[in-house]
Amino acid sequence: MTEESLITDGMRAAIGKEGEPQTIEVDKTAIRWFARAVGYTDLVFYDEAYAKSKGHRSIICPPGFLGHAVHTPLNPSDIIGNSVRRPPTLPGLEIRRIVNGATEFEYYGEDICAGDVLKSITRVADIQEKTGTLGKMLFLSTETHLYNAEGKLVATERDTGIIY
Amino acid sequence: MVEQVYYEDVNVGDEIPKLVKNCSTQQLVMWATGSGDMYPIHYDKDFAAASGLPGIIVHGAFKNAFLGQMLYEWIGEKGEIKKFSCQYRAMDVPSQDIICRGVITNKVRDGELNLVELDIWTEKAGGEKTSPGKATVALPSH
Numbered sequence A: 001m002t003e004e005s006l007i008t009d010g011m012r013a014a015i016g017k018e019g020e021p022q023t024i025e026v027d028k029t030a031i032r033w034f035a036r037a038v039g040y041t042d043l044v045f046y047d048e049a050y051a052k053s054k055g056h057r058s059i060i061c062p063p064g065f066l067g068h069a070v071h072t073p074l075n076p077s078d079i080i081g082n083s084v085r086r087p088p089t090l091p092g093l094e095i096r097r098i099v100n101g102a103t104e105f106e107y108y109g110e111d112i113c114a115g116d117v118l119k120s121i122t123r124v125a126d127i128q129e130k131t132g133t134l135g136k137m138l139f140l141s142t143e144t145h146l147y148n149a150e151g152k153l154v155a156t157e158r159d160t161g162i163i164y
Numbered sequence B: 001m002v003e004q005v006y007y008e009d010v011n012v013g014d015e016i017p018k019l020v021k022n023c024s025t026q027q028l029v030m031w032a033t034g035s036g037d038m039y040p041i042h043y044d045k046d047f048a049a050a051s052g053l054p055g056i057i058v059h060g061a062f063k064n065a066f067l068g069q070m071l072y073e074w075i076g077e078k079g080e081i082k083k084f085s086c087q088y089r090a091m092d093v094p095s096q097d098i099i100c101r102g103v104i105t106n107k108v109r110d111g112e113l114n115l116v117e118l119d120i121w122t123e124k125a126g127g128e129k130t131s132p133g134k135a136t137v138a139l140p141s142h
Helices: A009-014 A028-038 A048-053 B025-035 B045-050 B060-075
Strands: A022-025 A098-107 A117-132 A135-147 A153-163 B019-021 B080-087 B098-110 B113-123 B129-138
Touching: A009 A117, A028 B025, A028 B060, A098 B060, B019 B060, B025 B060, B060 B080, B060 B098, B060 B113, B060 B129, B080 B113
Parallel strands: none
Antiparallel strands: A022 A117, A098 A153, A098 B080, A117 A135, A135 A153, B019 B098, B080 B129, B098 B113, B113 B129
16 A cells, blocks of 8 residues: 655655745844843844954854844744745645754855845755654755845755654 | 864864753743744643644754854854754753763865864753754864
């Protein structure tokens, strides 16, 4: 007996495709919340004058923070919140439950500071099906590139979501 | 402020200073605010249980950010994180130690950059690795 695959032809066809670009704002309050949650005490994440004294344009993003997508009620956000990721629509994908599978951040030597407005573009990197402790699971891997106002690539976030 | 670490000072096999975290549920909510991840399995017990989970779990990306903090605090002002990642193999829950660790696996000079590669991971107090990953940092040279 063959069980039906969770991966539809439409999903397969979406591998390699990009979603709509998103505008990402990097703001001071969000940086501070993030830094406080993690437990940083370095003032470079909190105090603009101090960050400037260290040669930065403003307070800087801690590792793993790239700002938030601009949300409006007209712009449906996913169930996760205002993430920098926006993959293209995957036909037949029903997200009932999701956990995070993996995360990677890559940087290219550019400061990312409060006040920056970035553009993010998310590509579907891969879709895999596995069976594990949570039953039948779909592994959705995406790659999100973030560009600064000059169009320069400043960071890449790679994520794997486990949908079950 | 920690003393600056230099490329010449580190060797393959060295362990970097570990970082021990232990998050309260309040810290998970602060993380939700900071990261923008509002998924209820990280603050709503009933929702977590209905999702087949043992209870509220720590955000995977939060553990990745702890690993980022460990790296940031090790490399000093003149260091630079190029890349860091981890996979979420097992769940962590609030109010239990999450121990972040890293071991140097390679050193390579790439043009102007002095790169150091590491295996990084989080583990529980009993030693079970919950989030294994990799990192590349650039360190200053003497």
